[in-house]
Amino acid sequence: MPNVGAGEEIRLGRIRVASFAPPPYGLASRRGAADPIPPSTMPLPTAEEARALLEQHVQDPYQRLHATMVAAAMGGYAPRFEGDPHLWRLTGLLHDLDFERFPDRHPAEALRWFQGWGYPEEMIHAVEAHAHGYNGFTTLPRTPLAAALLACDELCGIFYAYRRLNPVPYGQMKVSSILKKVREPSFAAKIDRSTIQLGCQHLGVPLDAHVANLVGFLAELP
C-alpha cells in the first residue's frame, strides 16, 4: 500500500478482518456474469474518514468537486435500488481516488488499495466497472451499484460544464437543457456519452429519467 496517514488509520482503525478473504485483483473480471457478488460484511469508513482520504489523495479542486457530485448522485439512487446509502455515497466519493497520481493506470491502483483496506467486493467491482473502456478495463457492471456509478460519473461532468455556462444551482436546472447538451457532441466533447448510455441500460433507467433524477439528487449541493 503506497500511502499512510488517513488511509492507514482507516485500514487499521475501522476495518476488521473480513469473514472472506478479499480476492486478488482481477478476480472480479474472471467471474462468470451470473456469479453473485458477496454482500458487504465489513464496516466502512465514516463519511468524515472518507472525506479525509479523498483530501489526502486528491488535491485538484475540480476532482474533489467531481467526487462530491458523484457521491450525491449515488446517495440519491441508493434507496431506489434498496442499497446502503452510505456504501453508495462512499463508492461515488472514492471512485477516482487514484486518478490524480496514476491517470494512466486508473483505477488499477485504487482497486489494489481498496482490497488492501478490506473494502467490500461490491464497491471494488463498481469502481472497476466504472472504467469500462478506459486503460484496458472491460468489466461490465453486474450490480445496480456498479451500473449507477457508470451512469452517474460522466453525466456529472455534463452538469458541471453546463453550470459554467449557466450558473444556476443544480437543482434548478432544466432537464431538457441538460439532455440537449448530452446530445450535442461538441459540448464538453471529452465527456464520453456512450458510457452514460451504457450505465443507463444496465441500471434500467432511460436517459431522460436519469437526467431528471440527477437534477433532484444534485440539489443538495451548494
Ligand SMILES: [Fe+2]
Ligand atoms: Fe474514473
Ligand SMILES: [Fe+2]
Ligand atoms: Fe469520475
